[in-house]
Each structure stands twice: as C-alpha cells, then as structure tokens.
Amino acid sequence: MEKASLLESLKNLAQQEDALSVAREVGELRNQFEDVILEEDRQFQVKQLEAREQGEPVEERVSDPVREEFYRLYNAFRDRKSGQQRVKKEAEEAHLRRKKALLERLREVIEKEENIGAAMTAYKEIHDEWKEVGDIPREKRQDIQSEYSRLLETFFYHIKIYRELREHDLHRNHQLKLDVIRRIQELSAISQVKDVEQAIKTLQNEWDETGPVSNDAWESLKNSYWDAVRAVYARIQSFYDEKRGELASNLEQKKEIAQRAVDLVKDFVSSSTKDWDTATATLLALQEEWKKIGFGPRKENEEVWKEFRAACDEFFAKKKVFFDSLRGKFDDIASKKQVLIDKLEEIKNSTEWKKTTDQILLIQKEWKNLGSAGQRFEQKLWKEFRAACDHFFDSKQAHFSSKDKEFEENLMKKMELIDRIKATAIPEDKKEALTLLKGFAAEFNEIGHVPMKEKDRVFNAYKEALNSHYQKLKLEGEEQEKMLFQARLDTLKADPNSERSLARERYDLNEKINKLKSDILQFENNLGFFAKSEGADLLKKEVESKIAAAQRKIDELRAKIKMIQ
Structure with missing residues (x-):
C-alpha cells in the first residue's frame, strides 16, 4: 500500500471521536507505514552506494511531506488516545468507589432495615444505581460483582417479605434463570468465538442480577448453570488452544519458506536471462505460498517476515543490476525486431504467394537469430510479429483452399494429355514432329496447377512421355542443338x-x-x-x-x- 493511501486511512481513523476504539487499527497502519519507510530508506541507501561506486554525485535526502504529516497525525492521535485512556481509568476508579459505597449501603439495609417497604425501596434504588454505574477496573470486576451477588442473595433470603410476593419473585427468578441457562446452552450454535465470549459475559451478568430462587430449586439450578457455563468456556479455551497451535504451525511453515528463499538467493549467480526468469518465478511462487499461510505469533512472525523480505529484496536488487546491464542490448534487439515487423506489414497483403512466403520465412529466420528483446518488449513485439505472419498465411490458406477443386480438374486434364502423348504416332517429317511436340508442351503448360502431392508424379510422367518422342527424332548439328535445348526449356517450364x-x-x-x-x-x-x-x-x-x-x-x-x- 502506498504512503499516501496509508496517510489517508490514518486521517479517517484520527477523525473518530473514540480514539480507543480504533487504537489497534491505527497501530497496524503505523507498522505498515514504517515498513514502507524502511523499504524506501533501503532503496535510497542502495542508490547512494551505487552512485558512490560509479563515481556519480550522491543524492541528498529531501524532506518527505507525507512522512511528516503521517507522524504529526499519529503523535496527535497517540496523545489524544493517552488522554482518553487516562480519563477512562479515572472514570473506572470513580465507578469502583461508587459501587463500593453501594455495597456498603446494601449491607446496612440487610443488617439494619426492618421495614419491608423501606428495605425494598432502598434495594431498588441501590440496584438501579448499580446498573447505571459504568465499567470498573478489570482486576476488581469479579470480586465486586461476586460480593454484590452474595449480598443480593443474602438480602432476598433474609429480608422478611410478604409470602405471596416472595413466592412470586422466587418463581419469576427461577424462570429467568432457566432462560439464562437455555440461552447459554444455545451459544453452541454461534460460530464466531468472539461473539460467544461477549455473549457469555452478558448472560453471566444477567444471571447475577436476577434475584433468588427457592432453596429447594437452587442447587439443581446452580449446577445446570455452571455446567452450561463450563461447557462454553471449555469451547473458548479449546478454540484458543487450537489457535495457538495453528499460529505455531503457520510460523514453522513461514520459517521453511524463508529458508528456501535465503538458500535460493545466497549462491545465485547467472548470466542467463532464462535462469533469472526461472529463479524469479520460484521466488514469486514462494511469495504466493507465504500469502496463503495465516498469521503466526506476532513477535516471531515479524522476525521471520524480516528475514524473508530481506532475501527477496536482495534477489530483486541483484536482478535489477543484471537487467540494467542488458537494457542497451535489449533496446537494440527490439529496434531490429520492429524493423522486421514493419517489413511484414508492407508485404502481408501480397498475393505473390511463393515469393512472399520465401520472404516471410527469411524474416522469421532473422527474427529467431536476433534472440530475445527482454521482458519489456518481447511479448508485445512477438504479438505484432505473429499477427502479421498469421494474416498472410491465413489469406494464403484461404486462397489455396479455393483452388483445390480446380487443381483436381487440372490433374485429370494433364493425365488425359499424357495418355494422348503416349498414344500419338510422331510424323516422319521433323518439322511436323517438332510442331506437334511443341503443341503438346504448350497445351500442358496452359493447364493450371495440380494438387501438391501429385505434382512430381504428373511432371515425371509428362517428361518421360515427351522425351520418348524426342529421342526418336534424328536431329543433327546446330539444328539438333537448338531443337533439343528448346524441348528442354519447354519441359522445364512445365516443372512445378x-x-x-x-x-x-x-x-x-x-x-x-x-x-x-x-x-x-x-x-x-x-x-x-x-x-x-x-x-x-x-x-x-x-x-x-x-x-x-x-x-x-x-x-x-x-x-x-x-x-x-
């Protein structure tokens, strides 16, 4: 994530009125921001070292407005969070003092108040105020709540109330406590353990705040309640035990990946781009494998992440140096390949099939001999090159596909002509004989192409039939030389x-x-x-x-x- 995006996220969180509710998210943003800064500092130091090694001016560090604004907002948020924590702590201490005062008042009512009406009124006031009091320090919460529950039970068991009211309340409390037990048991259907944790605390508070039940029902009810509660906490404990085991397993997997990355980078040296590409693919695969693994224990997870990231950074720094050295070579090859593409574009619409095919085959050979133009250019150039080649050869294929029927007809005509040549009796007059044979040659040449797989067989049969007649002619001197050469030319013209x-x-x-x-x-x-x-x-x-x-x-x-x- 870019620094500007992290800064924008911090601004949104810093606007929240309750700083404590977003403190964890802000802390994670700060960790991510520091990771980005560390990477920038590392890259800047690499540039300085490279500049010194090459004798170039060393770039000076310039101020970073994004970094300054981020830490200004973060420090302001941290101060506000500290203030809210202090206020919260003071409020919890005040709430603790109020609850202790309410406990003391409840003890006095239990021990001294004899009037049922006044006792009930005092209890109601104490109970209502107790519910209104906010959170108290966590370490005191259980003791204070237990003492309050004990006093409530004592109050309801020792204050003399009207029998009817007491029986009604005891029955109602019994139903309420049964309902609490039922809802605790239903927590097993909730999949999210964190939701279960919150719900069990609320239900336990509700149990404690519900009044007493009859002594006869209390033991059974209490046992059912604690059985249900223990089952919930056993599930919660099992979840966190499993979570700890999962974190430990994730950490071991990440350590193994980090070690593989370190081993790959440590001794890797090559002058082959293919080797670099293979190593890059391996390292990227390790990164993808890393992403699929969950979190490990925070401290150890951070340490193994730094090791893995350092190996990746080292590899890609080496790779950058290697490919920077090849960039000039790749640029030259890319320029030459673009020239070949331009040549293809000029001839790809030609219908001189044989000539253009030979030209394209030569261009393809030249392309292959040039080698790769590097990752930046090769794929783009290849797509253009291949598209131009495909355009021509697709057009050629369409053209010759339409010629298949015509070629079959030409095959039949030529075979018929060959049969006629074989069956023809040659005149004794040389001039007439030569005229006849030249006519056969002209007729053969006027017939179009035959299917490719038949051309050699047809031509050889034609040549054999014609030569058998020429051999029967008794030609002499210059006439023989000229006529035989002309016959040879006529035969060659019929060659595919x-x-x-x-x-x-x-x-x-x-x-x-x-x-x-x-x-x-x-x-x-x-x-x-x-x-x-x-x-x-x-x-x-x-x-x-x-x-x-x-x-x-x-x-x-x-x-x-x-x-x-």
Missing part, C-alpha cells in the same frame, strides 16, 4: 518448380561463359610469348583457332540464355 529450374539452367550457362572467357584470356596472354618464326606462327594460328572456337561457343550459350529469357 520451373522458376528455380530455369534459374539454375541460366546460372549453369553463365558459369560456362565465364569459364570460356577465362580460357580466351589465357590464350591471348599466351600469344604474347610467341616469337616470329615458322614454328611459332603455327602455334599462334592454333591458339587463334581455339580463341575463335571459344567465342563461337560463347555466342551459342548467350543465344540459349536469350531463349530462356
């Missing part, structure tokens, strides 16, 4: 991974060109070493011929690249 296959083909051709260029450069360098002689000229012509052949090959390869493009 055509983009990758064509890119690979283009890469291989460029590598061959680079190799030929390197060879030409080496041939040209060699030409510079040939001297002018008949033998040297022959070698030179041979090298020049190789250079020309290499250049022609480069031109052919470039033509193939152009065909791919």
Whole structure:
C-alpha cells in the first residue's frame, strides 16, 4: 500500500471521536507505514552506494511531506488516545468507589432495615444505581460483582417479605434463570468465538442480577448453570488452544519458506536471462505460498517476515543490476525486431504467394537469430510479429483452399494429355514432329496447377512421355542443338518448380561463359610469348583457332540464355 493511501486511512481513523476504539487499527497502519519507510530508506541507501561506486554525485535526502504529516497525525492521535485512556481509568476508579459505597449501603439495609417497604425501596434504588454505574477496573470486576451477588442473595433470603410476593419473585427468578441457562446452552450454535465470549459475559451478568430462587430449586439450578457455563468456556479455551497451535504451525511453515528463499538467493549467480526468469518465478511462487499461510505469533512472525523480505529484496536488487546491464542490448534487439515487423506489414497483403512466403520465412529466420528483446518488449513485439505472419498465411490458406477443386480438374486434364502423348504416332517429317511436340508442351503448360502431392508424379510422367518422342527424332548439328535445348526449356517450364529450374539452367550457362572467357584470356596472354618464326606462327594460328572456337561457343550459350529469357 502506498504512503499516501496509508496517510489517508490514518486521517479517517484520527477523525473518530473514540480514539480507543480504533487504537489497534491505527497501530497496524503505523507498522505498515514504517515498513514502507524502511523499504524506501533501503532503496535510497542502495542508490547512494551505487552512485558512490560509479563515481556519480550522491543524492541528498529531501524532506518527505507525507512522512511528516503521517507522524504529526499519529503523535496527535497517540496523545489524544493517552488522554482518553487516562480519563477512562479515572472514570473506572470513580465507578469502583461508587459501587463500593453501594455495597456498603446494601449491607446496612440487610443488617439494619426492618421495614419491608423501606428495605425494598432502598434495594431498588441501590440496584438501579448499580446498573447505571459504568465499567470498573478489570482486576476488581469479579470480586465486586461476586460480593454484590452474595449480598443480593443474602438480602432476598433474609429480608422478611410478604409470602405471596416472595413466592412470586422466587418463581419469576427461577424462570429467568432457566432462560439464562437455555440461552447459554444455545451459544453452541454461534460460530464466531468472539461473539460467544461477549455473549457469555452478558448472560453471566444477567444471571447475577436476577434475584433468588427457592432453596429447594437452587442447587439443581446452580449446577445446570455452571455446567452450561463450563461447557462454553471449555469451547473458548479449546478454540484458543487450537489457535495457538495453528499460529505455531503457520510460523514453522513461514520459517521453511524463508529458508528456501535465503538458500535460493545466497549462491545465485547467472548470466542467463532464462535462469533469472526461472529463479524469479520460484521466488514469486514462494511469495504466493507465504500469502496463503495465516498469521503466526506476532513477535516471531515479524522476525521471520524480516528475514524473508530481506532475501527477496536482495534477489530483486541483484536482478535489477543484471537487467540494467542488458537494457542497451535489449533496446537494440527490439529496434531490429520492429524493423522486421514493419517489413511484414508492407508485404502481408501480397498475393505473390511463393515469393512472399520465401520472404516471410527469411524474416522469421532473422527474427529467431536476433534472440530475445527482454521482458519489456518481447511479448508485445512477438504479438505484432505473429499477427502479421498469421494474416498472410491465413489469406494464403484461404486462397489455396479455393483452388483445390480446380487443381483436381487440372490433374485429370494433364493425365488425359499424357495418355494422348503416349498414344500419338510422331510424323516422319521433323518439322511436323517438332510442331506437334511443341503443341503438346504448350497445351500442358496452359493447364493450371495440380494438387501438391501429385505434382512430381504428373511432371515425371509428362517428361518421360515427351522425351520418348524426342529421342526418336534424328536431329543433327546446330539444328539438333537448338531443337533439343528448346524441348528442354519447354519441359522445364512445365516443372512445378520451373522458376528455380530455369534459374539454375541460366546460372549453369553463365558459369560456362565465364569459364570460356577465362580460357580466351589465357590464350591471348599466351600469344604474347610467341616469337616470329615458322614454328611459332603455327602455334599462334592454333591458339587463334581455339580463341575463335571459344567465342563461337560463347555466342551459342548467350543465344540459349536469350531463349530462356
């Protein structure tokens, strides 16, 4: 609870006219306030030590208006409470003197008054005044009340009254005392022991204030009364015995938790945030376990609480130092992850499914390689990152789900075409044959995608059927080279991974060109070493011929690249 809230609670309690009725609550507020102040002082001292260690200016303690106002109100309340206690004590002493005077008057009536009317009048005055007198000191209460009860019994047994009135009163008192016994017995139905304690005192006072009964009924009535009273006090005693046992058990549980916290913190050292998070979760679990345990004996409970709190404070101080050292690193990672999120936001609505999927997979890999951005950022960033990924892949899933039926139809068309290719007789004329085979390739490529699990099987069947016809054609020289390469391209275009296959083909051709260029450069360098002689000229012509052949090959390869493009 914050200091300001504690101060506000104190203000409300301090306004109560009866300071004694709220003294305990005020005392608890003061203990809570001092706990908060102790924690503030500890944190301030830690800051001063850290500042000195780092060579920074040491912060000076400034005045705390909340603290000053709290103690001003508390001291004023304490003074007022002391005054009320003094007044209460003086009043109780005065009440004691009045009751002693009433006891003396009652003795005089019993011993000296012979007139029944006057005796009854005196008794009534004494009894009414007795009930009006307030509380007396606790240590005198039992003796004074017992003496009064004894004198009352003596009064009613020894004053001679009219028989009818005496019998009536004795019967009425008997019924009243029976009613008191019944209500004492009914206290067993009350669950709150504190309510039982208050009720039994009231009923005992009522028993004592009720007049006498007949001698014949007294012993039985008295025994029933004390049996009922003893049963109530036995229950009260049992409750407090059980309570003491519960407090002791709670204390042992808290000691065990405090020791576990001390053991955890004492030797804990780690450079891993995961270890710190695990240790934090363990310590927070101990705190939750502590909260579920009831109170222990006040003095011992306070001591074990200080031990437990000190261990927690030490751990979180160490944790703060550790994570402060990581904050710069986490800020950098968080900044880089935000850049990745921004990239995702730019492409998440794209319908270029293959290209965008590859981009997102690369971004996801980069995200994973960056590591954690710390507790302050990681969860928030991850939610944004995951939402952008899910947006794209959900859209992709919806798109391709609608394509399933179309893919099944395409599968049937391609299988029918493959069967036609296999069954077709190729014309003997090469030109007609090539035109027919190119037509098959174009028709195959125009048919859309098939289900993913079928694409490889369908393509391989198509490729096998087409190649079997190309192998039957007797092509020669440049025509053979060009036609076979074109057929290869047509086949590659039908590949489900055509983009990758064509890119690979283009890469291989460029590598061959680079190799030929390197060879030409080496041939040209060699030409510079040939001297002018008949033998040297022959070698030179041979090298020049190789250079020309290499250049022609480069031109052919470039033509193939152009065909791919």
